[in-house]
Amino acid sequence: QKEVEQNSGPLSVPEGAIASLNCTYSDRGSQSFFWYRQYSGKSPELIMSIYSNGDKEDGRFTAQLNKASQYVSLLIRDSQPSDSATYLCAAHKAAGNKLTFGGGTRVLVKP
């Protein structure tokens, strides 16, 4: 079992709809979680980070964390074609102070 798991997709959503991305993690010691966006041929860039149970909103993005269920999600509201990218979920491991990444979910927003 991978430490951080994501559905590889592609997740196809119509423009203006909500895209819902899920991520599960196995290390209960993980305390911090990060969502990165990666366009094809480019490097990952941070979208959101979340550390506490509940929701965190930033513009059209909402991150949700449930530590009891070991589950992190990302919602993209009013999806735009420019949101088409691969989204990487990462969990911070206290041991070694490093991130473990999931395999990424590819999102396609269709006009």
Add this chain to the structure above:
Amino acid sequence: NAGVTQTPKFQVLKTGQSMTLQCAQDMNHNSMYWYRQDPGMGLRLIYYSASEGTTDKGEVPNGYNVSRLNKREFSLRLESAAPSQTSVYFCASSGGGPTDTQYFGPGTRLTVL
């Protein structure tokens, strides 16, 4: 303020050749990381340096060596390249704390023939 820079951007090697990938950051970060990314595999940690003077193995260290030259620079060396090392390599840096963002360089696309 360039952030994280990597050289070269592209490289083609023959099996058995050696090379060094260079990485530098100008954000005064304590921690630096080397990842490789293969299709469908996400990012896998090769080596990291939590602070100047320290280096540790990550998930896939075999066939690689690293040097934390100073606080700014962290290099990755392939002593005898193999086709299995064909990948995209990313360097990243962060403040080192659990809530600190990792910032990534533009990547090096390496092909080993």
